[in-house]
Amino acid sequence: xxVAIRTALSRIACLLAILAIFSTPSVVAQEVLPNFLPSSxxxxxxxxxxxxxxxxxxxxxxxxxxxxxxxxxxxxxxxxSDGTALNASANAYEYTSITAEGLETKFGSxxxxxxxxxxxxxxxxxxxxxxxxxxGFSLTKPVVWSPGxxxxxxxxxxxxxxxxxxxxSSKVSMSTSVPAINAGFRLSDNLRLGAGTSMSITYMSxxxxxxxxxLTPTDVGRALRSLYLDGSVWQLQFTGSAQWEITDAVVVGAxxxxxxxxxxxxxxxEYQAVTGLPDGSxxxxxxDTTASIEYKLPYRVVGxxxxxxxxxxxxxxxxxxxxxxxxxxIDSEQPVxxxxxxxxxxPTAGEQPFEPLVEETKAVTNLAIGGNYSFSSSFRIHLGFFxxxxxxxxxxTSIFRxxxxxxxxxxxxxGGSLSGSLGFSTSxxxxxxxxxxxxxxxxxxxxxxxxxxxNLHYAISYAF
Numbered sequence: 408x409x410v411a412i413r414t415a416l417s418r419i420a421c422l423l424a425i426l427a428i429f430s431t432p433s434v435v436a437q438e439v440l441p442n443f444l445p446s447s448x449x450x451x452x453x454x455x456x457x458x459x460x461x462x463x464x465x466x467x468x469x470x471x472x473x474x475x476x477x478x479x480x481x482x483x484x485x486x487x488s489d490g491t492a493l494n495a496s497a498n499a500y501e502y503t504s505i506t507a508e509g510l511e512t513k514f515g516s517x518x519x520x521x522x523x524x525x526x527x528x529x530x531x532x533x534x535x536x537x538x539x540x541x542x543g544f545s546l547t548k549p550v551v552w553s554p555g556x557x558x559x560x561x562x563x564x565x566x567x568x569x570x571x572x573x574x575x576s577s578k579v580s581m582s583t584s585v586p587a588i589n590a591g592f593r594l595s596d597n598l599r600l601g602a603g604t605s606m607s608i609t610y611m612s613x614x615x616x617x618x619x620x621x622l623t624p625t626d627v628g629r630a631l632r633s634l635y636l637d638g639s640v641w642q643l644q645f646t647g648s649a650q651w652e653i654t655d656a657v658v659v660g661a662x663x664x665x666x667x668x669x670x671x672x673x674x675x676x677e678y679q680a681v682t683g684l685p686d687g688s689x690x691x692x693x694x695d696t697t698a699s700i701e702y703k704l705p706y707r708v709v710g711x712x713x714x715x716x717x718x719x720x721x722x723x724x725x726x727x728x729x730x731x732x733x734x735x736x737i738d739s740e741q742p743v744x745x746x747x748x749x750x751x752x753x754p755t756a757g758e759q760p761f762e763p764l765v766e767e768t769k770a771v772t773n774l775a776i777g778g779n780y781s782f783s784s785s786f787r788i789h790l791g792f793f794x795x796x797x798x799x800x801x802x803x804t805s806i807f808r809x810x811x812x813x814x815x816x817x818x819x820x821x822g823g824s825l826s827g828s829l830g831f832s833t834s835x836x837x838x839x840x841x842x843x844x845x846x847x848x849x850x851x852x853x854x855x856x857x858x859x860x861x862n863l864h865y866a867i868s869y870a871f
Contacts, residue, residue: 446613447557447856448579449838450807452707452728453773453795455549456816456832457525459494459866463818463830464777465791467724469711470650470660475527478545478589481662481709482601483650485541485591488529494866524548543589543603550583550609554858563850569623571848579613589646597652607642607667609702611674621847626685628847636737638674638700642667658713666729667704673697676737684847687749693761695741702736705729705768705798721778728771728798736766736806766807767800777816785822789830791815802839808856812836818864827867835859 456462458476469481475494477484527545535541556578563571589603619630648662676698680691711724742758749755777791795812802809818830840853 446579446615446806446808447554447577447838448581448611448613448807449552449797449810449858450550450581450768450799451795451797451810451812452550452771453726453775453793454812454834454860455524455551456791456793456862456864457547457549459525459826459828460779460787460789460820461777462524462832462864462866463789463791463816463820463828464722464779465775465793465814465816465832467711467722467775467777467791467793469648469662469709469724470658470713470722471720472660475529475543475545476525477529477591477601478527478543478587478603479525479547479549479585481648481650481660482543482589482603482646483591483599483648483660483662485529485543485589485601486538486593486599487591487650488531488541489538490531491529491534492531493528494525524551539593541591543587543591545585545587545589547585547587548582549585550581552582553580557856559854561850561852563846563848565621565848565850569621569848571619571621571846571850573617573619573843573846573850575615575617575843577613577615579611581609581611583607583609587646599650601646601648601650601662603646605644605646607644607704609640609642609704610638611640611700611702612637619847628682628684630680630682630847632680633678635677636674638672638676638698640672640700640702641670642704643670644668644704656715658715660709660711660713662707662709664707666706666731669701669703672700672702674700676739682847685750687747690746690748691743692745693739693741693743695739695761698737698739698741699735700737701734702766703731703734703768705731705770718781719778721776724775726773726775728768728773730770730800731768733765733767735763738763764806766805768798769800771796771798779820787820787822788817789820789828790817791832793834795834802841808838808841810836810838810856810858812858814860816864825867828864829866830864832862832864833860 456466457479461468461476472480472484473487475492525547530542558576560574585605585607587603587605592600613636615634617632621628644667645665650660652658675696678693682689706729708727711722713722739761743761745757747755773794775793779787779789781787792815797809797811799805799807799809812834814834816832818828820828836858838856840855843852843854845851
């Protein structure tokens, strides 16, 4: 096989596993053409508001939490609960609007879906005697990303060459579920500690396609790409926390969670690519039903200060997530199978080793501010503001889109042994620009995705 072809095929193999990056090789020594279809998947950590009233206040609750929601916000708060309680809260309906800009078209889609973000409980009296120890359990869903499909198209009139049409489509989903067991300890009337362990289960799925047709006066060239990924990663994490009531009006809280300790991670990865040109064709196939998937979660540190002034209270929290050095997000021992057919129609089959997809994340610091005003002992109004910045460390090679989101939330709650809330949250942002092409005709373009979400929150809780 000519050296030029071997070089091109080697470079193709290095890109096969990169989700949402499609390459278009020529049979004769043409450069690999990356960045055809950037993904619309975003890995931001704090996009979903959690909790019955916490979610209505931008999730700024590490210092004030004191019920079943403490399982997520600060296990030390479990010790504030006198009795046993169950909380099925922040079950939300979400409307996601996502708009793709680039090429010659701008396409938007909306999707209305149901998201159950928290169920938890705290075990106190009469099951546990005394006030020293409280136990808790929860199932939280802090990451849910399942927007509608994105499609785009472009038509190019190439002077002296011909006419070219390309189309792209992408449909992705990503979620993380966190079952947890926690304990809160009351050391004194104003000092509490907490500890817990959790299992973070992350699911990722993507289906993407790309087509390219170059029509000249004498020939037609075609390129087809398709990618399918469906996998999950299980990680163990540990948490320690504290709450300290400095005065009757000022409370501080802090929580630290360890990096994820991966227990398992695998999934189906399939990539197919066919490029046909007048001087021959290239057919590429990769499939592994148990490809190795490693999606690392960094350590998390949260600190907050709350001030209570009569019927009004407010809290400001800072959430910091650590960075992660490069690691293999997707790897496989299966080979990449390639068939090259020359202009005479003679095929040549070969294999290339799978080149791992490398991912890295940067440190992220997010802010949340929230508060409420009590009109009576059983009725409050809540408001909140929050940020949710991207953790993507290297946008040029990442499978994820980078977008910094901001948002606000609000609603009302009622109290008593049976309590509940009703409210909303919304967030928005625009992703970075990512390149598509060059195409068969040498065209390049950039794309970006506008994101806006609207969540309807409703919750109910019962204390025994």
